[in-house]
Structure formats: C-alpha cells, structure tokens
Amino acid sequence: MKEPKFIITGVNQLTHLREQLSHPMGETEAAERLQREVANRKYQRHAAHVRLKIERLDAVQLTINFNEHEE
Numbered sequence: 001m002k003e004p005k006f007i008i009t010g011v012n013q014l015t016h017l018r019e020q021l022s023h024p025m026g027e028t029e030a031a032e033r034l035q036r037e038v039a040n041r042k043y044q045r046h047a048a049h050v051r052l053k054i055e056r057l058d059a060v061q062l063t064i065n066f067n068e069h070e071e
Contacts, residue, residue, distance in 0.1 A: 005057040006030040008037065010049030021049060030054045 005024035012019050022033060034054055041047050 006054050007057050008034055008052060009055050010052045012049055013047070019049065021052070024057045027054070 003026060006027050007020050007024055008022040008030060009018050010021050011017070021037075022030070025033070031054060034052060037052055041052075
C-alpha cells in the first residue's frame with residue numbers, strides 16, 4: 001500500500017481560510033519542513049499565513065457529467 005502523503009497548511013491572514021502551502025510529501029519530510037518554516041518565520045513581522053500545521057492529504061476525485069446539457 002502507498003505511504004500516505006502530508007502537506008503543510010496555514011491560515012491566510014486576509015481571508016481567514018486554511019490554505020495549502022506545500023506540495024505532498026512524506027510525514028517525516030513534512031515535519032522537518034514545518035520546523036524550518038516556523039524557524040524562518042519567527043522574526044517576520046507581517047506573515048501572510050499563521051497557525052501552520054501538518055495535515056494528511058485527502059485526495060478529491062472530480063467528476064464531469066457529460067450527459068447533462070442545457071438548452
């Protein structure tokens with residue numbers, strides 16, 4: 001079975017929505033990347049994203065209905 005993928009997310013200061021900040025990666029790589037991000041943002045005055053955390057990537061399958069058409 002495939003190893004689950006994780007992403008780093010943060011809350012956007014303007015929209016107050018949680019957004020994806022990184023590409024999918026393994027859990028240990030995500031934890032290391034999060035530590036680096038937090039350390040780099042420590043002295044930043046006006047960060048665009050706050051409350052960073054690691055989340056499991058949930059794949060969303062999109063479907064297109066070709067049979068439905070408007071007249």
